[in-house]
Amino acid sequence: VTKIGVLTSGGDAPGMNAAIRAVARTGIYYGLEVYGIMRGYSGMIDDDIFHMSTRSVANIIQRGGTILKTARSKEFREYEGRQKAYENLKKRGIDGLVVIGGDGSFRGAQKFSTEFDIPCIGLPGTIDKDIAGTDFTIGFDTAVNTAVEAIDKIRDTADAHDRLFVVEVMGRDAGYIALHSGLATGAECVLIPETRTNIEDLIQQLTEKEKRKKLVNLVVVAEGDELGGGNEVGRILKERLPNMDIRVSILGHIQRGGSPTCLDRILSSRMGYHAVESLMTGRHNVMVGIIDDKMHYVPLDTAVKEKQSFTSDWLKIIKILAS
Ligand code: F6P
Secondary structure, X not given: OOEEEEXXXXXXXXXXXXXXXXXXXXXXXXXXXXXXXXXXXXXXXOOOEEEEOHHHHOOOOOOOOOOOOOOOOOHHHOHHHHHHHHHHHHOOOOOEEEEEEOHHHHHHHHHHHHHOXXXXXXXXXOOOOOOOOOOXXXXXXXXXXXXXXXXXXXXXXXXXXXXXXEEEEXXXXXXXXXXXXXXXXXOOEEEOOOOOOOHHHHHHHHHHHHHOOOOOOEEEEEOOOOOOOHHHHHHHHHHHOOOOOEEEEEOHHHHHOOOOOHHHHHHHHHHHHHHHHHHHOOOOOXXXXXXXXXXXXXXXXXXXXXXXXXXXXXXXXXXXXOO
16 A cells, blocks of 8 residues: 555544544554545545645544544445545545444445455444454543543432432443443442343342342443333332432433543554554455454454453442442
8 A cells, every 4th residue: 555544433432533643653654645534434425535744643642532523424325425435535546544433434444445446444443342353442441431430420429318320321232331330330230231131130139228228329221221221220210119319310422522541542552553554564354453462353344243242240240249
């Protein structure tokens, strides 16, 4: 490759800027021309593409969001959209692409690079950690730390009022943010989409603790839980446990913002470097993942098809530690 493009697509995640910086600076270091593509695949279709210098990525390693902005492009799902995008790359001679995003973005990249002759390298950028072939995704650690900080604050007021809080965290169809933040904040229970939710068990657990006057402050619910998230769980618990003072708190998009943690900055920087190296050594249509601190190259279709393996004993640990 001689000229590469970089874009961010799908939901933003803290650390995306650090990844963009790493791609741009590594590419330029090795003598490649690097182009920034605005708003994900939309910018590729609308020809919103600019030449990057090392200065274009100055002072961004610590910033949340993405300087390239992001979008979920409907047009790119159609062949005509992808063809338009290809022509815009072609006229500049861009012959390699780094896509920083989640599973939807990888599906797009996979399709695009099989139809047209542009090798694509994916970097897993999502707070949800719902991508197979990597221990971490860019933004997950920051999102979890933000959730933990927020839940600690909720615990203060919960404790002061002897209240039970049902806190909903993000994660789409995955429960990793809930599992990690719940274990780290000493939640009574964590409800996640990966396992069946037995609300009767939870009600029994809470009733038993109420009897022995053990104060229970916190239930963490993943938004994708089968019962329908925090509001629904809160509604059921209020109805079934009328003696308890229960509140619901939905953390929402604060989990997507903020300055990336050290772990996310390092992850993004290493992955960005290896994305460029991958393009230079002729890899194509793979995602750069990290397993046991080593880089792994996973075919894009495997990364989106397979689920992350799930650490099932965490729920048991959470229950025992809350007893
Ligand atoms: O994929 C990241 C994520 O924040 C999910 O956790 C959440 O379900 C979704 O994006 C929210 O999307 P939007 O910002 O489009 O409402």
